[in-house]
Amino acid sequence: MDSAADGSGYQAWSEVTPDAARRLLVAAVEAFAERGYHATTTRDIAGRAGMSPAALYIHYKTKEELLHRISRIGHDKALEILETAAAGPGTAAERLDAAVRSFVGWHAAHHTTARVVQYELDALAPEHRGEIVALRRESDAAVRRIIAEGVGAGEFDVPDVPGTTLAVLSLCIDVARWFSTAGHRTPDEVGALYADLVLRMVGARPAAVPVVQK
Amino acid sequence: MDSAADGSGYQAWSEVTPDAARRLLVAAVEAFAERGYHATTTRDIAGRAGMSPAALYIHYKTKEELLHRISRIGHDKALEILETAAAGPGTAAERLDAAVRSFVGWHAAHHTTARVVQYELDALAPEHRGEIVALRRESDAAVRRIIAEGVGAGEFDVPDVPGTTLAVLSLCIDVARWFSTAGHRTPDEVGALYADLVLRMVGARPAAVPVVQK
DNA sequence: GTGGCACCTAAGCGCTTGCTCACCCTCCGG
DNA sequence: CCGGAGGGTGAGCAAGCGCTTAGGTGCCAC
Structure with a gap:
């Protein structure tokens, strides 16, 4: 199992600076992602990075700090993807299409990272969880904005905007759970x-996607 | 946190006897559900059930056996819900509506149980995981059957039946993650x-109004 | 009354965990 | 040639883990 095995041929983590710290983070x-936060030992992480268990503590105070850094970077990336799509050009349908396409694509391509980011929230220390939850609310707001604008413009037919937003995000996030290379x-x-x-869920009238049926 | 706190006012687990074994299982x-399998200690479980740590091992060989029993019972229930709906009367749309409604309702009402059932698969021993995965494939088949029948009857418009089936199940399952009382x-x-x-995802035409199209 | 049984506990064993500490490299400016 | 700093290691500590074992207690048939 090498570093570029799955979706990690991804040049992110470039922001993580001492090289050894990055190797530990990738490990x-x-x-x-493989075993879950609680089932992973610091010895396992250090071993994958080719270091001794003690080396980890030169770069990170605790095992939880590692998770927090991963979660923070991942959530920043996810939010960036959604906000870029939300602020983009085009109709609400086009922007929602772009948002879902890129958000889901990221969750699939980097499903190891995404799995940690999306499913290990509970393992964060309370103060770190608060910070992450705030980012998630911003993601929710970005999606809701697109949907609300689509409804306002008469493009979408959505009886329950918050509920549909929740369902859309839930659907996309869960890709990280089942996707496998x-x-x-x-x-x-x-x-x-x-x-x-x-687009079907929001009752989008076919805008630029002319599916001529039968 | 009492026994009937969340969705556990649910008379399932009635099949688990003797009484002490059931109390341990509910605990x-x-x-x-609260902390995850790996972060939960046998002392915690026994404590919640009002027993000493050793009592657990009278009724279960290992901590993993507890998880397996929970997972098995939960998956049996989930499969029963889907198959009942799939085999029911009515149009494909009516059956899909019933399936999603009851499946999601169960995941929300018993979200503690569902969370364990749906998100702790990796913690199962390999032979147990195999058994559970087989049940999950049957659930998938039940939903796919309804969708395929709807497509066959011209009720649904679904370009990718396996993909849509996957997405529908994923959407429903993820309710267990975010639902909160x-x-x-x-x-x-x-x-x-x-x-x-x-129903929007599968492009269901309004069932009661059999529109003869174009 | 007593033996057998089902159930439960106190104590603790062997091991692993997250994390620390004393020490050791290698590099580099003066 | 030296001295200090950044990055690393081997050994190991205290605590907590899953699980075991020896023994106690209430109950019931006989």
Whole structure:
């Protein structure tokens, strides 16, 4: 299992600076994604990074700090993806399509990272969790904004905007749980499938996606 | 935190005897749901059940056996819900509506149990995981059957049946992650919302009004 | 009354955990 | 050639883990 095994051919983590600290962080992502935070030992992380257990504590105060850094970077990236799409050009349908497509694509391509980011929230210390939860609320707001604008413009038919927003995000996030590189779908294919499904959920009138049926 | 605190006013677990074994199992569900399997100690489980740590081992060989029993019972219930709906009367749309409504309702009402059942699969021993995965495939098959029949009958418009099936199940399952009794939605409301969203995803034509199209 | 049984506990064993500490490299400016 | 700093290690500590074992207690048939 090498560093570029799954979706990690991804040049993020470039912001993590001493090289050794980055190797430890990447090792931690792999380990947390495979076994979960609590089932991962600091010895395992250090071992994957080719270091002794003690080396970890030169760069991180605790195991939880590693998780927090991963979670923070991942949530920043996820939020950036959604806000970029939300602020983009085009109709609400086009922006929602772009948002879902890129958000889902990221969750599939970097499903190891995404799994840690999305499913290990409870393992964060309370003060760190608060910070992360705030980012998640911003993600929710970005999606809700697109949907609300689509409703306002008469493009969408959505009886329950907050509920639909919740469902859309939930659907996208859960990709990180089931997606596997062993499966036969590429991240782009999943993104396209999900974008279509979400547009149906909001009752989008066919805008630029002319599916001429039968 | 009492026994009937959340969705556990649910007379399931009635199949678990003797009484002490059931108390331990209910305690384990609560603990696993709150902190996750790996972060839960056998002392915590025994303590919640009002027993000494050793008492656990009279009724269960290992901590993993507890998880397996919970997972097995929960998956049996989930599968039963889906198959009942799939085999029911009515159009495909009516059956899909019923399936999603009851499946989501169960996940919301018993979100503690559902969280353990749906998100602690990796913690199962390999032979137990195999058994559970087989049950999950049956659940997938039940939903796919309804969707495929709807497509066959011209009721639904679904370009990618396996993909849509996956997305529908994923959407429903993820309810267990975010649902909280502190939220302002009842399980029935979430079920209704989700049933509507899923019918949109499959492009269901209004069932009662058999539109003869183009 | 007594033996057998089902159930439960106090104590603790062997091991692993997150984390620390004393020490050791290698590099580099003066 | 030296001295200090940043990055690393081997050994190990205190605590907590899953699980075991020896023994106690109430109950019931006989």
